[in-house]
Amino acid sequence: MMDQIKIGKFKVNEIYQGDSLKLMKEIPDESIDLLVTDPPFAIDFRAKRNNYNRTPENVLEGYNEIPQEKYYEFTLNWIKQSYRILKQTGSMYVVSGWTNLKDILNALDETRFITVNHIIWKYQFGVFTRKKYVTSHYHILFVVKHVKKYKFNKIEHYPEDVWVIKREYWTGKKKTATKLPMELVKKIILFSSDKDDIVFDPFLGSGTVAATAKTLGRNYLGFEIVKDYFTFAKERISSVQMSLDKWVDKAKKSKETD
Ligand SMILES: C[S@@+](CC[C@H](N)C(=O)[O-])C[C@H]1O[C@@H](n2cnc3c(N)ncnc32)[C@H](O)[C@@H]1O
Numbered sequence: 001m002m003d004q005i006k007i008g009k010f011k012v013n014e015i016y017q018g019d020s021l022k023l024m025k026e027i028p029d030e031s032i033d034l035l036v037t038d039p040p041f042a043i044d045f046r047a048k049r050n051n052y053n054r055t056p057e058n059v060l061e062g063y064n065e066i067p068q069e070k071y072y073e074f075t076l077n078w079i080k081q082s083y084r085i086l087k088q089t090g091s092m093y094v095v096s097g098w099t100n101l102k103d104i105l106n107a108l109d110e111t112r113f114i115t116v117n118h119i120i121w122k123y124q125f126g127v128f129t130r131k132k133y134v135t136s137h138y139h140i141l142f143v144v145k146h147v148k149k150y151k152f153n154k155i156e157h158y159p160e161d162v163w164v165i166k167r168e169y170w171t172g173k174k175k176t177a178t179k180l181p182m183e184l185v186k187k188i189i190l191f192s193s194d195k196d197d198i199v200f201d202p203f204l205g206s207g208t209v210a211a212t213a214k215t216l217g218r219n220y221l222g223f224e225i226v227k228d229y230f231t232f233a234k235e236r237i238s239s240v241q242m243s244l245d246k247w248v249d250k251a252k253k254s255k256e257t258d
Pocket of ligand 1: 039179180202203
């Protein structure tokens with residue numbers, strides 16, 4: 001049997017429920033290859049459960065938001081930890097809306113992260129506005145520790161910094177208040193990590209980063225503070241495992257019959 005990989009007290013290919021500000025302190029220095037995250041934005045999503053044409057009872061409650069006045073302190077805290085735990089060859093991608101972007105940019109500067117790209121993710125958003133433009137983009141900050149050592153697999157010939165990727169709609173299913181499309185996370189993981197690397201997300205939500213990492217043969221680790229979200233993510237990640245297992249079984253069987 002293969003040895004269970006551990007970083008500090010954490011088993012790799014596990015997720016943990018708890019406060020990232022505390023748990024990240026227990027991750028050893030320079031142990032993470034790639035950090036991909038979509039941190040809480042200091043917007044009250046609970047007040048917005050029935051927004052965006054969603055059936056409110058399908059959206060899980062309890063999403064943990066950060067009060068506006070504490071957002072910078074919160075952001076600087078987790079970004080400092082991220083810098084410490086990333087390997088010299090590592091990279092971090094932070095997804096942010098425009099409203100609190102300044103706090104994230106300032107914290108990245110204060111932490112000595114080097115910005116490689118400021119990516120725009122353009123998505124479709126079918127809402128009607130009367131007196132303003134419809135917000136249909138997010139910012140993705142691609143930052144590294146060491147400008148010469150970071151990994152970058154050039155899987156596209158002309159990779160551009162504007163990505164047009166649709167949001168996923170899980171009609172009729174239980175869902176969390178916000179989630180990243182797997183297609184977007186897949187692109188990040190393929191460009192910025194190799195097989196068996198450790199991909200970490202301190203703010204898992206529905207577990208998209210961990211689930212995608214798993215489908216791509218990467219190791220994953222992640223934290224989520226809200227119990228219902230943690231349980232949702234755990235189930236989602238194990239269902240990805242099941243589909244992988246099925247795929248492996250199928251591949252084995254077809255080999256046996258060759
Ligand atoms: C924007 S969501 C992440 C969405 C995720 N990328 C997805 O695709 O589902 C941010 C998550 O961070 C969680 N969170 C907020 N504060 C936290 C903390 N201190 N520690 C761990 N998780 C936290 C929230 O409950 C929320 O689920």
